[in-house]
Amino acid sequence: MEEAVEKVIIVEGKSDKKKVQEVINESVEIICTNGTIGLSKLDELIDMLYDKEVFVLFDADDSGDKLRKQFKREFPEAKHIYIDRTYREVASAPENHVATVLLQANIQVHSKYLL
Helix, strand or coil: CCCCEEEEEEEEEEEEEHHHHHCCCCCCEEECCCCCHHHHHHHHHHHHCCCCEEECCCCCHHHEEEEHHHHHCCCCCCCCCCCCCHHCCCCCCHHHHHHHHHCCCCCCCCCCHHC
């Protein structure tokens, strides 16, 4: 039996990570960039993630947009998940919104957040 591809979600900060962990209902590795990421750190990350299914979930603000551009350039295989701009930050978006965008990316979430 073939092993499922591991899923990894890359977020900006610890509060984003906490929010995502609360909502998801499957084993997913969550990595924090802590706001910015240098090229050498990004290269290390890419080497580590080459055989995994990678999702990028950044804030809908300038720093999030900058990180997203960097990932699109350096790691085009990553799938991008977007929160609604009205919430600006992943951490301040309501759980049901985060659950909905994760579910659209085929990430299992706790059903209580989908009501």
